[in-house]
């Protein structure tokens with residue numbers, strides 16, 4: 639039985655349930671009021687890759703190199719989109735073997751020895767300065783909530799409330815939790831807030847951006 643058939647079996651990676659927001663000037667004060675603790679301040683470069691047909695991103699698959707590591711985000715359900723309402727759900731793969739397997743399946747090519755051998759092209763690259771906060775654990779809820787405040791080097795800032803879950807059954811609870819925290823921070827919006835990659839494409843690669851909008855990926 640594979641993971642598609644057995645919802646509670648171990649998935650190849652965690653599912654990231656997240657809601658983005660526009661960070662206002664008082665968001666750090668609000669985080670403080672909620673008892674959030676600054677976990678880290680980090681700076682990293684993300685470079686995103688696809689083939690010449692944009693096969694990955696048009697199917698809502700996001701392959702990136704963050705620093706020295708490869709990561710792949712894709713919707714937890716095949717054929718579905720990661721964006722639902724104003725929140726997103728993506729499976730995160732970090733094992734190179736798992737990434738090669740999933741990407742080769744999507745591109746319809748045999749598995750190469752390494753990710754570079756797919757011969758994909760970089761379509762976005764930028765540096766992010768991130769301040770990551772952790773909210774205190776609430777009794778009876780084992781959901782760890784993290785809030786990221788990101789500033790990208792192309793003049794764009796975005797925040798996100800994020801919960802990682804290990805099974806599909808936990809998604810519903812995580813969505814509710816993320817929504818509640820957005821309301822408590824005063825940043826809740828009914829409609830999705832655009833992230834860094836979408837904004838980068840809108841500013842620098844209008845045709846790629848248009849195709850993603852037409853495919854209802856962003």
Ligand code: V4E
Pocket residue numbers: 658700711720721724726728798830831832833834835836855856
């Ligand atoms: C999934 C996705 C993209 C890849 C980038 O994902 P994102 O979560 O925005 O990046 P980041 O740097 O915050 O990653 P983290 O450090 O949290 O792992 S680009 C577009 N998508 C799809 C998408 C969408 N359709 N709508 C929204 C609101 N976000 C993402």
